Amino acid sequence: MVRVPREEDFARLDREDPLASFRERFRIAEGTIYLDGNSLGALPAATTESLLRTIEREWGGDLIRSWNLHGWIDLAERIAARLAPLLGANAGEVAICDSISVNLFKLLGAAHRLRPGRTVVIARRDEFPTDLYVVEGMCGLPGTALELRLVADEVELEAALDRRTLLVLWGHVDYRTGRLFDLAALARKAHAQGAFLLADLAHSAGVMPLHLDRWRVDFAVGCGYKFLNGGPGAPAFLYVSERHLPELVQPISGWFGHARPFAFETRYRPAPGIRRFLSGTPSILALRALACGVELAGAADLELVRAKSERLTGLFIELVERELAPFGFQLASPRCPAERGSQVSFRHRDGYPIMQALISRGVVGDFRAPDILRFGFAPLYNRYREVSRAVAIWRGIMEEQAWQRPEYHRPARVT
Numbered sequence: 001m002v003r004v005p006r007e008e009d010f011a012r013l014d015r016e017d018p019l020a021s022f023r024e025r026f027r028i029a030e031g032t033i034y035l036d037g038n039s040l041g042a043l044p045a046a047t048t049e050s051l052l053r054t055i056e057r058e059w060g061g062d063l064i065r066s067w068n069l070h071g072w073i074d075l076a077e078r079i080a081a082r083l084a085p086l087l088g089a090n091a092g093e094v095a096i097c098d099s100i101s102v103n104l105f106k107l108l109g110a111a112h113r114l115r116p117g118r119t120v121v122i123a124r125r126d127e128f129p130t131d132l133y134v135v136e137g138m139c140g141l142p143g144t145a146l147e148l149r150l151v152a153d154e155v156e157l158e159a160a161l162d163r164r165t166l167l168v169l170w171g172h173v174d175y176r177t178g179r180l181f182d183l184a185a186l187a188r189k190a191h192a193q194g195a196f197l198l199a200d201l202a203h204s205a206g207v208m209p210l211h212l213d214r215w216r217v218d219f220a221v222g223c224g225y226k227f228l229n230g231g232p233g234a235p236a237f238l239y240v241s242e243r244h245l246p247e248l249v250q251p252i253s254g255w256f257g258h259a260r261p262f263a264f265e266t267r268y269r270p271a272p273g274i275r276r277f278l279s280g281t282p283s284i285l286a287l288r289a290l291a292c293g294v295e296l297a298g299a300a301d302l303e304l305v306r307a308k309s310e311r312l313t314g315l316f317i318e319l320v321e322r323e324l325a326p327f328g329f330q331l332a333s334p335r336c337p338a339e340r341g342s343q344v345s346f347r348h349r350d351g352y353p354i355m356q357a358l359i360s361r362g363v364v365g366d367f368r369a370p371d372i373l374r375f376g377f378a379p380l381y382n383r384y385r386e387v388s389r390a391v392a393i394w395r396g397i398m399e400e401q402a403w404q405r406p407e408y409h410r411p412a413r414v415t
C-alpha cells in the first residue's frame, strides 16, 4: 500500500532540504503562504538596500557620472552574463531589455526580414495571449506578408509546418495547465521544414535547468519578474542563437543597439553582437532589482531546484486529491512530474471566489479564466510545510463554505 505523507514527513523534508537556506534571503510577510511566484516572484532581501543605494548615492550623489562611475552603461550586460548559464546559453547570446511583448516584436521582425519568402507564424491557440497579440500586430503592418496560423498541439503543428513556415512560437510551459513542452523536439520539428523555433520561457527560466544551445532553440524570450524575482515589471530577456546573430537586424533600431551610440551618427549601424537587440535607455532602478533576483537564482543548483519543484508540486497534488476529494476539483496539470512546470492547476466552477477566500486566509495563488485555480511553487523560498498548511486552510474554506461570501465574488481588475 502507498503510504500517504503526514505532517512530520513535511517537517523532515524541510530539515533535509539542501535549498532551505535560500528562504531567509527573501522577505515574505509572516502568515503568508506565497504560491504565486510564477506570476510575481517574492522580494529578495538584498533588493531594498541595492535600490536605496542606487537612488541615494548614485542617482542622488553622482548623477549622470554614474553611467560610467557605477557601471550603469553595462549593467544589463552583466546581468545577462549571470543569466546565460541558467539558460544553457553563452553570454553573447542573451540580452536584458524591455518586456516579452516588445522582445517578441523585435525577434519576429528580425526573422521576417531575414527570410521574407516565408510568411507563416505557427503558434498554439492556448498560448499566453500577448504572444498571439504581438504576432497579430505584426501581421497587420503594411508591408509585412505575415500570417498567424493557430494549432491545438504538437500533432497539429506537425501537419501545419511546411516550407512557408517562418517560425514556430511556443511557450515552454502552458501558463494555465503547467504542461511542460519538449523544446528540443519542437526545434527538430521546426528545423525539418527549415523554420525557426522561438520559445517563450516565462514560466521556466530560473526554476529548472535549460539548455537552449544544446536543444538548438533559435530564439527565446523570458520574464524577469516571475521565477527570476526581479520585481514587478522587471525587464525581460531575449536569446538569439549565435548561429543567427550576425545576420539578424531588428526593427526597433534604437540608439542603445547602435554600434557606437555616443558617436551620434545619422544612420543606424547595428552593434556587432547581441547588443543590437537593445533599443532605448534601460531603467537602471529596474535593472538593479533584477540583478538581485538573478544573483539568487544563479547561486542555486538548478538541478536541485528542479528536483524540489517536482516534489513540492507532486505532494501538493497528492494532498489536494486526498483532503479535498469531496469538493469536485479537477487536476488540470500533468500528473507525471517530468511533464509539469513548477505550478499546479485545478479546475472548479467556483474557482474565482474560492481563490479569493484562500488569499484572504494567507494562501496566495491566482485565478485564470474561465475556471483555473493556479498555484506556483518557487523552490528557493517555498517550504514543504507550506504545502500541507495550504491544503489544510483550503479544506477549512470548503468545509465552512467560506467562499460563498459575497465579497469573494466581486471581480477584480487583476486576477
Ligand SMILES: *Cc1c(COP(=O)(O)O)cnc(C)c1O
Pocket (backbone or CB within 6 Å): 099, 100, 101, 102, 128, 130, 131, 171, 175, 200, 202, 203, 223, 236
Ligand atoms: C507572463 C508572461 C508574459 C508577459 O509578457 P510581458 O510582455 O513581459 O508582460 C508573456 N508570455 C508568457 C507565456 C507569460 O507567462
